Amino acid sequence: MNFLNDPITFISAWMRSLLTGWGLLDGLTTVIIYFIGITVLIIFAMVLDILLVWVERKVVARFQDRLGPNRIGPYGLFQPFADIIKLIIKEDITPAGADKLLYNLGPVLAIASVIILWAILPLSAKIYGVDLNVAILYLVAAGALGTLSILVGGWASNNKYALLGAFRMVANMVSYEIPMVVVLLIPTILADTMSVQGITQAQNGMWFAILSPLALIIFLISAIAELGRSPFDLNEAESEIVAGFHIEYTGMKFGLFYAGELLHAFTFGGFMAVLFFGGYGGFFGLEKIGFFSWLNNPFVQAVVFLAKAMFGYWVIMWIKYSMPRIRIDHMLAFNWKFLTPLALVVLVNTAVLSKVLAGLPNWGYVLGMFLSNLVIGFITIEILRAYGRKQRKAETKPTPQNGQNQEQVA
Amino acid sequence: MTADQIIFLLCAVLILGSSIMVVTTRKLIHAALWLVAALFGVAILFAILQAGFLAVVQVVVYIGAIAILFIFAVMLTRKEMLDKGTQTRSNWWLPALLGLLILAGLVFLILGQPIFGRTAAAMPEGVDTLRNLGFALVSPDAFVLPFEVASVLLLAALVGAVYVAAGNNK
Numbered sequence: 001m002n003f004l005n006d007p008i009t010f011i012s013a014w015m016r017s018l019l020t021g022w023g024l025l026d027g028l029t030t031v032i033i034y035f036i037g038i039t040v041l042i043i044f045a046m047v048l049d050i051l052l053v054w055v056e057r058k059v060v061a062r063f064q065d066r067l068g069p070n071r072i073g074p075y076g077l078f079q080p081f082a083d084i085i086k087l088i089i090k091e092d093i094t095p096a097g098a099d100k101l102l103y104n105l106g107p108v109l110a111i112a113s114v115i116i117l118w119a120i121l122p123l124s125a126k127i128y129g130v131d132l133n134v135a136i137l138y139l140v141a142a143g144a145l146g147t148l149s150i151l152v153g154g155w156a157s158n159n160k161y162a163l164l165g166a167f168r169m170v171a172n173m174v175s176y177e178i179p180m181v182v183v184l185l186i187p188t189i190l191a192d193t194m195s196v197q198g199i200t201q202a203q204n205g206m207w208f209a210i211l212s213p214l215a216l217i218i219f220l221i222s223a224i225a226e227l228g229r230s231p232f233d234l235n236e237a238e239s240e241i242v243a244g245f246h247i248e249y250t251g252m253k254f255g256l257f258y259a260g261e262l263l264h265a266f267t268f269g270g271f272m273a274v275l276f277f278g279g280y281g282g283f284f285g286l287e288k289i290g291f292f293s294w295l296n297n298p299f300v301q302a303v304v305f306l307a308k309a310m311f312g313y314w315v316i317m318w319i320k321y322s323m324p325r326i327r328i329d330h331m332l333a334f335n336w337k338f339l340t341p342l343a344l345v346v347l348v349n350t351a352v353l354s355k356v357l358a359g360l361p362n363w364g365y366v367l368g369m370f371l372s373n374l375v376i377g378f379i380t381i382e383i384l385r386a387y388g389r390k391q392r393k394a395e396t397k398p399t400p401q402n403g404q405n406q407e408q409v410a
Numbered sequence: 411m412t413a414d415q416i417i418f419l420l421c422a423v424l425i426l427g428s429s430i431m432v433v434t435t436r437k438l439i440h441a442a443l444w445l446v447a448a449l450f451g452v453a454i455l456f457a458i459l460q461a462g463f464l465a466v467v468q469v470v471v472y473i474g475a476i477a478i479l480f481i482f483a484v485m486l487t488r489k490e491m492l493d494k495g496t497q498t499r500s501n502w503w504l505p506a507l508l509g510l511l512i513l514a515g516l517v518f519l520i521l522g523q524p525i526f527g528r529t530a531a532a533m534p535e536g537v538d539t540l541r542n543l544g545f546a547l548v549s550p551d552a553f554v555l556p557f558e559v560a561s562v563l564l565l566a567a568l569v570g571a572v573y574v575a576a577g578n579n580k
Contacts, residue, residue, distance in 0.1 A: 027413055102443070133540050137466040144474025148446065151481055155439060163485070170482055177474070194540065 006126045007298060012037070041129055045118045045263060052262045053080040055310075056317065063321040090251035098248070099156040106153025107249065107256035113145035114264045121270050122196050124280045124301030135196045136184045139271060140177065143226055146264070147173045150228075150235065153257070154245035165244025168328060169228055169235035175335045176225035176232075179218055182343040186215040186350050187275045200279035204287075205362065209276040211369040214346045214377055216276045218339060223268040224316060225335070227261065231323040232331060269312025273305060277312075280305040342380060349376060417458060425451035434497070442480045446473050460533055463540050 003010045012033050019029045054069070054077060061068025069076030094103060119129035120138055132138055147170055154166025188194050190211055191202035199208075209216045225232040236244030246257045273279055280301035281287070287295040294300055326334070349372055357368045428448035432441050449472040456465035533539075546552040 031413070099437075099439075102439075132462060133538065134462050134466045137463070137470060141466050141469035141474060144470060144478070147478055148473065148481075151478065151485075152443070155481075155485060167482075167485075170478060174475070174478065 004297065004299070008037075008127055038129075041118055042115055045115055046259075048266070049259050049263045050080045050084070052266055052313075053083060053259070055313075056262055059314065059317050060321050063318070084255070087252045087255040092253070093248070093250045095158055095248045097158040099158070102152050102156035103248075104253070106149055106156060107253045107260075109145060109149030109152060111256045111260040111263075113142050113149055114260050114267055116145070117142050117264075117267045117271075120196055121267065122200055122274060122279055123305055124298040125197070125200075125296075126298040127302055128197070131195050131197045133193070133195050136188055136194045139184070140181055143173065143177060143180075146226075150245050153249070157245070157248040159248050161241040161243070162245050162247045164241045165235045165237075165247070168237075168241075169245060171328070172228065172232055172234060172331065173226055175332060176222045176339075179335065179339040179343040180222035180226060182340070182347050183215050183218045183222065184275070185347055186212050189347075189350050189354055196274050196279070200274055200281055203278035203282045205285060206366050207276060207278050207282050211366060212276075212346065212350055212373055213370070214342070214373045215350070216272070218343050218346065219272065219275065220315065220319075221339060223272070224319060225331075227264050227268060227316070229261070229265060229316065230320040231326045233320075233325055234328055234331065237325055265316050266309060266313045269314075269316060270305070270309035272312040272315075273308035277308050279308070338384075342376075345376060346373070349373075414458060417454070421451050421454045421458070424448075425455075436497075438484045439481060442477060442484055445480070446477045449473055449477065461539070463543060 015033050015036070016029055019032060020026065024032070057079065058068045058076070069079035072078040072082050094100060117139065120132055120135045122128040122131070150169045150173075151166050154162040154169070157163075187199050187208050190208050191199040193199065193202070228235045234240075234244075236246065241247075246254055249257060281304075283292070283295055286292050295304075350369070353369060353372055357365045360368065425448050428444045428451065431444040432448060435441050435444060449468065453465045453468040453473075456462075456468055547557045548554055
């Protein structure tokens with residue numbers, strides 16, 4: 001056992017010998033070591049979060065043909081620190097008539113609901129918080145706390161826009177949770193486990209993104225909806241309800257909501273990598289060849305994982321800054337009439353095919369899965385096209401009502 | 411006292427304290443949030459008992475769905491979310507007496523069982539509780555019938571809710 005091959009075990013063994021050498025009890029030592037481990041993980045996530053502010057601002061600048069922050073430090077790298085200092089020294093305002101306790105609880109819950117996700121995020125085969133056998137459900141449960149934070153913050157602000165934003169967010173999150181849960185079952189079926197380590201290792205030969213591309217797309221859409229990012233940012237629609245649920249928050253309390261959103265997006269990028277792109281592994285068997293055995297090093301794996309997570313984060317940003325906000329009735333109709341049925345079809349297809357194709361050689365299994373997804377995707381697009389044609393026809397046909405309207409306009 | 415016992419005691423204090431707050435607080439929204447705290451405590455109890463699946467499902471279903479629905483409904487229905495009336499009725503002693511009787515009966519029954527002072531048996535290595543639960547739910551000699559009946563009941567409730575919400579436009 002050495003530091004490079006198994007850093008966490010190495011450090012905890014060293015600390016255990018140190019602390020018991022000081023005469024501490026064994027149980028107390030365990031508690032202290034776990035406490036330090038949790039603190040280090042949270043600090044890592046929060047420091048990464050500071051970097052994400054810079055990444056987000058730089059990337060959005062590129063998408064909008066601007067330069068972005070470039071004055072403070074090289075490439076504007078120290079801009080987030082200036083932002084933090086600004087947020088900290090801002091006046092902290094609690095609106096009159098606000099429910100003080102809940103008002104302060106909102107931002108704390110918002111960031112906590114993201115940070116608890118890092119407990120199950122596998123950075124590498126040896127560096128992870130905990131390997132739960134219900135990790136997939138844990139992901140959904142953490143989302144429930146996120147909903148609660150927004151509801152509490154929006155209500156306690158004593159502001160009608162904040163309350164409207166909170167209502168919209170709950171409608172959004174509760175409905176998009178359904179396709180999310182359904183689609184999370186697909187990696188579970190393919191890997192035959194709900195543990196994220198198991199799912200990652202099951203993708204060593206083939207990524208689930210190739211076995212079930214439709215599941216990946218549905219997961220991405222429902223993840224963006226759960227994040228409340230554009231095109232699903234109805235909770236903070238600037239042009240309609242000013243700033244939504246965090247309208248009354250100032251200074252670092254707003255900062256916590258903002259930081260929570262960025263870290264949440266990155267974390268979902270990480271889960272996309274774990275569930276569909278092989279997480280820290282997924283080198284298609286390359287790591288078994290002697291020359292490439294350095295791919296099994298935990299630090300290399302962690303870098304690979306963070307790179308894949310960053311790619312997922314980039315895709316989420318890409319969608320955020322290129323899509324306009326959709327209307328709330330469209331959003332709900334899209335979920336209930338399109339995404340949920342499609343997710344159920346893909347789930348049934350995966351469940352049946354994984355048993356039917358189980359006897360085939362590996363390439364036959366992969367090809368069958370991929371082709372079945374293509375067929376479902378093609379049928380979906382055809383149905384959508386027929387529906388779109390019907391809608392357009394209904395709009396152009398001069399109905400009596402339509403004609404009247406046109407006269408009035410004229 | 412072992413670490414498990416300390417966690418259990420803290421958790422019990424959390425559950426009981428929040429439960430008392432649920433019925434005594436005058437703000438409806440606070441009551442709903444104290445309920446969330448109590449349900450979270452129950453989830454921790456499940457986790458201590460190594461029932462990870464139940465713990466997570468407790469959070470998903472009771473906090474993620476039911477409590478949020480409570481809060482949502484409370485916010486939508488009442489403008490003034492303060493209850494100003496008296497919190498007890500004149501015959502409050504009757505349910506209190508009944509509650510005490512049930513508590514006494516339960517304590518009597520539990521004291522008769524030889525369960526005190528025992529430590530929980532360690533979980534055998536390699537047992538996947540989740541897999542066992544899954545098999546039990548769909549196995550004919552286990553719980554497939556209650557499971558299916560509950561599913562049909564929920565489906566009926568869903569269809570009924572949609573029917574009521576859609577209105578009788580004939």
